[in-house]
Amino acid sequence: MKKRAGKFCPRCGAPAHATDAYCMHCGYSFSVKKSKKISLKSIIILIIILVIGGIILQVFFNQSIIPKELIDIFKNMTSATSNVSTGTAG
Numbered sequence: 001m002k003k004r005a006g007k008f009c010p011r012c013g014a015p016a017h018a019t020d021a022y023c024m025h026c027g028y029s030f031s032v033k034k035s036k037k038i039s040l041k042s043i044i045i046l047i048i049i050l051v052i053g054g055i056i057l058q059v060f061f062n063q064s065i066i067p068k069e070l071i072d073i074f075k076n077m078t079s080a081t082s083n084v085s086t087g088t089a090g
Contacts, residue, residue, distance in 0.1 A: 007016050007030070014025035022029055054065045 006018050007020075008014065009016055009023040009026060009028050009030075011028040012023060012026040014023055016023055016030070021031055057065060
């Protein structure tokens with residue numbers, strides 16, 4: 001028995017020639033490259049690197065990650081909220 005040179009479509013299982021770019025049965029492209037999935041481990045490593053980078057920026061360069069204007073806005077919001085809850089005027 002002769003072994004047939006060729007391939008099979010991963011989508012529909014139809015036989016195809018080794019030189020075909022598309023499945024003649026369902027149109028699947030054989031040149032499609034599978035995309036890599038981002039693993040949870042990669043995401044955790046990225047977060048750790050960003051946190052360490054932020055700490056280094058804060059400690060060594062005395063630079064805040066959060067802009068001073070944003071911190072001031074947040075402080076004003078929290079002080080206004082505490083004044084409303086205590087019944088005092090600001």
